[in-house]
Amino acid sequence: MKSDMMRKNFAAVATLAAFGAAISLSACDKTEAIYPTYEKNQNAPRMSNEKRETIFGPEGLFGKSKPEGEGAGIGVNAFLWRASLDTISFMPITTADAFGGTIITDWYQLPETPNERYKVNVFIMDRTLRADGVKVSLFKQARDSGGNWVDVRVDPRMATDLENSILTRARQLRVVSTE
Numbered sequence: 001m002k003s004d005m006m007r008k009n010f011a012a013v014a015t016l017a018a019f020g021a022a023i024s025l026s027a028c029d030k031t032e033a034i035y036p037t038y039e040k041n042q043n044a045p046r047m048s049n050e051k052r053e054t055i056f057g058p059e060g061l062f063g064k065s066k067p068e069g070e071g072a073g074i075g076v077n078a079f080l081w082r083a084s085l086d087t088i089s090f091m092p093i094t095t096a097d098a099f100g101g102t103i104i105t106d107w108y109q110l111p112e113t114p115n116e117r118y119k120v121n122v123f124i125m126d127r128t129l130r131a132d133g134v135k136v137s138l139f140k141q142a143r144d145s146g147g148n149w150v151d152v153r154v155d156p157r158m159a160t161d162l163e164n165s166i167l168t169r170a171r172q173l174r175v176v177s178t179e
Contacts, residue, residue, distance in 0.1 A: 008041065076101035076124040079177075080134050083169035084122045092122060101125070107141070115143040116152075120162065131172055136162045 085104055091105040101124030107117045119139040126133035138159040141149040
């Protein structure tokens with residue numbers, strides 16, 4: 001009884017693995033595939049190069065064409081991505097995920113105020129250049145009397161100003177690209 005259950009589980013896992021491998025490998029093939037077709041009153045398949053419909057439709061999985069500003073290798077708007085990197089380039093970047101649209105910096109101290117430090121998280125929310133396509137989270141810490149870093153409330157206008165700086169830079173990059 002137990003061996004039958006294990007055999008069924010193994011068969012299910014093997015089937016899923018084979019299916020996943022087939023999908024992965026089919027995505028890598030750049031040549032045009034030849035699909036077998038069946039004609040009426042014929043038992044053997046006939047090979048054909050004619051186009052056939054797929055579950056993804058004629059436009060592919062992500063649509064017909066990419067709008068202006070979408071990079072081929074990134075999952076977010078290229079202007080917003082580049083503008084975000086340009087705007088916070090003075091800070092040490094810990095993580096930058098171009099496909100997910102996330103940039104996380106490490107703590108940065110301004111030379112003028114060594115008892116304060118800032119950290120920025122930038123999230124690009126859209127594949128198009130829009131005003132609500134970028135979200136910034138800003139964190140601030142200050143040293144207490146014991147020399148330990150303590151979280152301090154940040155003025156919300158600072159995050160908004162940083163978002164506006166990113167959007168302004170993105171617009172500039174877009175204008176330069178169309179000239």
